Amino acid sequence: MYPSTFTYYRAGSVQEALKLLVENPDAKLLAGGHSLIPAMKLRLATPSALIDISRIPELAGIRDAGDRIVIGAMTRYDDIRRSDLVQRVLPILPEAIDVIGDLQVRNMGTIGGSLAHADPAADLPAVVLALGAELKAVGPNGERTIPADQFFVDLFTTALQANEILTEIAIPKPPARTGMSYQKFANPASGYAVVGVAAVVPLGEDGKVSAVRVGVTGAGPYAVRRENVEQALVGKEPTAEAIEAASQLASEGMNFNSDIFASEEYRAHLTRVFTKRALTRAVERARG
């Protein structure tokens, strides 16, 4: 629980942070610190420097950008959870944040920190996949937008380059009659998701599924979208039978993690069960 020596920098702006990153190629960006600092204390991570970006004013805050809601990467979980705008338009975020860690983690942790760290069992990766978010990254060559679908590429690995900083998460506002839900089976020790499934289900005026997105976390090495499930539901009446049948596809073609708490086989089973539960709840909500 005693990290090795490192230098601490506090960046005042994104530009300053980018410059420090160039000067310290071995550095790590520090956001809420609730993943990085424990890893450093165990000497699993031994960066030579930390660049603290958590207090850069331009990186925090939530704004209404017309057809999208834009959340700064350094916005703390609890600020997102308590936002009226988010509660009204994107209620799946408060629902997921409520089951992240504990109060201290929710007070310190940031949405961008969680997404960029890409812990295979973190909750928000599934949620941004289901919401179809776009993630903005800034690097020495300017900025670019990465769709959530392309952001998570492997265990603790994202599409971000080593010299890029995730700055904001833009989430399209869902159409009317959209229901959304995050259902999680938590590890009793860590509180992380053994399996977590986020589902966003817009219903058409005919009551059929007009579009649907499903994101799964915890089950495999990184969070994934389950397009096969989505395709099985689109255009259908979301009956219990239809949801059940679509959910059976949730584990197909996936790689599953295995540990002392849950085997691959059990995780595959939970993926199907929690897909069903998330879809069922989302449809209930869509119907109001």
Next chain:
Amino acid sequence: MAVTKLFGAAVKRREDPRLITGRGNFTDHVRLPGTLVMAIKRSPHAHARIVRIDTSKARAMRGVVAVYTGQDLADKLAPVPCAWLIPDSDLKVPPYRAVAVDKVRYVGDAVAVVVAENRYIAQDAVDAIDVEYEPLPAVVDQEKALEPGAPQLYDEVPNNLAFHWKLHAGDFDAAWNAAEVRLSRRLVNHRLIPTAMEPRGALAAFNPGTGELTIWCTSQNPHVHRLLLSAVTGLPETQIRVIATDVGGGFGSKIPMYAGEMIAAAISKELGRPIKWIETRQENYVATIHGRDHIQYVDIAAKRDGTITAVRVRAYANMGAYLSTAAPGVPTWLFGLMLQGAYAIPVVHCDVYGVLTNTTPTDAYRGAGRPEATYLLERMIDILARELGMDPTEIRRKNFIPKDKFPYTTPTGLQYDSGDYEATLDRALELVDYRTLRQQQAELRQRGRYIGIGFSTYVEVCGLAPSQAAGAMGFQGGLWESATVRVHPTGKVTVFTGSNPHGQGEETTFAQLVADELGVPFEDVEIVHGDTEMVPFGMGTYGSRSTAVGGAALVHACRKVKEKAQRIAAHLLEVSPEDLAFENGRFFVKGAPDRGMTFQEVALQAYLAWKLPRDIEPGLEATHFFDPVNNTFPFGCHICVVEVDPETGKVDFLEYVAVDDVGNVINPMIVDGQVHGGIAQGLAQAVYEFAAYDQNGQLLTASLMDYAIPKASMLPAFTVDRTVTPTPVNPMGVKGAGETGTIASTPAVVNAVIDALAPFGIEHIDMPLTPERIWRAVRERSA
């Protein structure tokens, strides 16, 4: 002024304000000038020969003061002692070096020690030590360790068998042959990690001028540690002072003598500077004792009407890589003696094999042997009930020792002091509304929901123990307790107790006892514990003994003080002592209440001594050493109600009722707290907590990210009630309440889950009942 009787009052814990506001004085809070920090390099291998240790890089680091290997410390420290030498068991105690010399035997075994200017440098230096190992095959499972060809931990312990202990009462074969029903099962009581909130640590300060060693450490029993430190360091006891005033929980894990504290003491003596060593949580998980870890083969003989006629147990206890201080006594005496539980079972046969493996040593963990016995019996009685088509409450009633049979002598020779077992069952059934609950269960099953009701009607042994019995069991010490009551000239009182509460609240309960006995205000009573320089020799706090034994010593000491005060008052009031009455803190002449003196006035006169007769010594204090004539036997009934989700295997807790009988209760709030905490720990064994090793001996649950201690949100609300059957063993009639919850709850929870799964034809699942295990059991039966 009316003095309210405090015995039975829910007085708020006086220790809490300082602990809650961060003003406690734990070992790591103590700062001495010139302190050096110590860190231990630990083996990453479960079993390996040490080929070479290169400490040169570490020694050369700036801020590193010294580096020691096992060889360097071999002649400065005797081996880590084992102090429970169970007789007639062919016990072999292999040498347990504080720092390994030629071989490491578990992941976490110490291989080198660094002393540095601060903790960060110390850790850098630990990382810089290069140890070359020759890895050896490891064995972690106690049954596999006994197999021919298994890796051998010691040349001097053939087949890794440290002992084979037997306790046979009655003719088992006759009972088995005559039985109408015979059940044989294998049960696993898995390994747990105690996880006290404060890890272990020590600040050892040797004074080269006086030759005295003062050591602050995390101890449940400071005098025992003083004695053992004297034995291992060679310093006379009189030159060692052990201080452990605030200790952040122990659950048994702070009873043993450990390498860390011993090394800190030896190095402080060597360097003449204070040495501080504080474990990290990961070290705590690998290098502080673990608990439980039994594999049990059980045979039960019974009649068709449910009467149990005999129980036979063959248990394999995983002792870990070395025998920890009290380890041999835990799976033997503390287990075997309780195998008849609350039932009139006439024949009990127990054989225990203590096996050494490449794992962290095991020792006493909350309940220590008694949970293993209770789980076995309560699980088997449920299996028997199902076999016979009986309700689990009826089979228990059938076998209970009836209340008119107390004191009851068990077949293996314990004398149960007092009890009314059926009363606790009746009260618990009333609280859960059993009849309605069974109806609901049946209705919900129709709708595909699975509710289960689980029972545990336990008895346990507390108030350890008559010293003669301790001696007969091979425990290398007495189990009495001491107390000194010192009344000051103002009438204020200081108590020096040999008990060492570390969460149990005796600073409050003991003050309640003294306030009542001496008629002084609660605020006027100070409780001092945990400093060998201040308190008389005492045995410490464990085995639910502090109030039953330490409290009894205290009450006797108070009575000696009061008797002397009464003689002084009588002399000053010119009457004979028998003519005086004592009420509300005042002595007065019977029939003439105006003629009297307060306790405080008497205390002043005792110290002024102007008017004392020649046959009364000045001063007012007394010491008592209380050796109990018997243990105490709390009992009760716990009922757990769960709902199991067969789709995921997840267990939800709907209700938990505990009706315990711990004798008279001094502070009901503190007893409730003990029961709550105990249930949390016992329930967690059933469904959450487990230590896991891979086959190479790596601990896979070496952090709180992997080892699931229960959080508040993972527990039900507890309904706690009591019956009161006082014990005749001590003057207060108290039995002890520290372990009842842990002992009772584990089988209640497992029985509830298995009851919920009855429609699937599931008769047993070994703990821990993780969701995956339950899901697999359901799936197998549904297929």
